[in-house]
Amino acid sequence: xxxxxxxxxxxxxxxxxxxxxxxxxxxxxxxxxxxxxxxxxxxxxxxxxxxxxxxxxxxxxxxxxxxxxxxxxxxxxxxxxxxxxxxxxxxxxxx
Numbered sequence: 852x853x854x855x856x857x858x859x860x861x862x863x864x865x866x867x868x869x870x871x872x873x874x875x876x877x878x879x880x881x882x883x884x885x886x887x888x889x890x891x892x893x894x895x896x897x898x899x900x901x902x903x904x905x906x907x908x909x910x911x912x913x914x915x916x917x918x919x920x921x922x923x924x925x926x927x928x929x930x931x932x933x934x935x936x937x938x939x940x941x942x943x944x945x946x
Contacts (some may be wrong), residue, residue, distance in 0.1 A: 854883035855940055861916075861933040862940045864906075868926050870898035875905050877945055884927065899923060902930070909943055910935060926945055 856863040864938050868941040872888035889901035899919050907914045912935065922928035932940055 864930045866928045869925045
């Protein structure tokens with residue numbers, strides 16, 4: 852099950868990131884975290900920016916509504932999805 856935390860601003864989403872992958876994709880769930888892979892290198896925030904773009908695209912929201920709040924230099928990250936409800940965030944889970 853995906854670990855989502857409701858906040859007054861939106862939803863906190865836990866992500867396990869893999870940079871330098873063959874394609875940008877949501878792979879599934881790992882220990883309650885959304886497992887995401889991106890082609891960008893893990894340098895100068897490139898991979899984090901690619902994750903923001905991927906999440907925004909999958910949720911059909913603007914990139915400004917996806918903010919990295921924890922784990923900028925780690926594989927395990929938390930993103931704030933501004934004005935997004937849990938039901939919408941659960942759509943990120945691949946079937």
